[in-house]
Amino acid sequence: MTVSPDDDLSGLVTDFLAGDEVALEKIYRRFSALVFTVALRSLGDATEAEDVVQKVFVAAWTGRHTYKPERASLSAWLMGITRNKVADTHQSRTRQRRIQSEMSASLGVPPDTTLDIADRLIIADEISRLDEVPQRVLKMAFYEDLTHAQIAERMQLPPGTVKSHIRRSLIKLRRRLEVSSRAHGS
Numbered sequence: 001m002t003v004s005p006d007d008d009l010s011g012l013v014t015d016f017l018a019g020d021e022v023a024l025e026k027i028y029r030r031f032s033a034l035v036f037t038v039a040l041r042s043l044g045d046a047t048e049a050e051d052v053v054q055k056v057f058v059a060a061w062t063g064r065h066t067y068k069p070e071r072a073s074l075s076a077w078l079m080g081i082t083r084n085k086v087a088d089t090h091q092s093r094t095r096q097r098r099i100q101s102e103m104s105a106s107l108g109v110p111p112d113t114t115l116d117i118a119d120r121l122i123i124a125d126e127i128s129r130l131d132e133v134p135q136r137v138l139k140m141a142f143y144e145d146l147t148h149a150q151i152a153e154r155m156q157l158p159p160g161t162v163k164s165h166i167r168r169s170l171i172k173l174r175r176r177l178e179v180s181s182r183a184h185g186s
Contacts, residue, residue: 013074017064028057031075035082042086055085095145126176130169133157137165 015023035056039049059081060067067077127138136155140146148166152159 009074010069013067013069016074017067017069019064024057024061027060027074031078032057034075035078038079038082039086039089043089048089052082052085052089055088056081059085092145095147123173123176126173127169130172134165134169137162138169141166 012023012026016027032053035053036049039052039056040046043049043052056078060078063081067074072080127135130138133155137151137157140151140154141148146154148159148162151157152162155162
């Protein structure tokens with residue numbers, strides 16, 4: 001969908017900058033297909049592209065005070081936000097693959113093996129048995145997709161301590177899975 005020809009883009013931008021939600025809706029209708037197409041071409045996944053569209057327009061709305069119409073067109077500004085959100089998604093994919101590889105290596109599971117529901121429950125149970133700090137560190141690493149440095153900063157711990165907590169926790173998880181595997185005759 002596009003805005004009708006009599007809709008004035010500069011007036012729309014003025015209203016958008018003033019916090020008019022109707023202007024945001026019109027801008028979304030006018031530019032969301034462009035944002036989606038750019039994201040889809042880069043990411044190759046429609047669901048992730050849809051997430052990028054949502055993130056772009058949320059970022060545009062919350063950061064509208066940073067937009068300067070005299071410096072760039074609205075579409076160029078939105079494309080800049082899109083480029084950043086697509087890059088964030090690529091970085092998140094890379095971190096997720098790294099985490100999955102680390103977990104597979106630590107647990108002694110081939111990287112392409114999908115854990116069954118029993119293994120997932122055992123892992124969740126084992127994580128819940130960890131002391132508070134290692135549990136928080138592991139959850140931040142695996143569920144929040146944070147790097148060691150981000151966890152260290154957030155928890156005000158040395159990076160080496162964060163790495164040690166993760167390593168020791170993964171060793172405990174591997175042992176627990178080995179015990180479970182032997183118990184089930186696998």
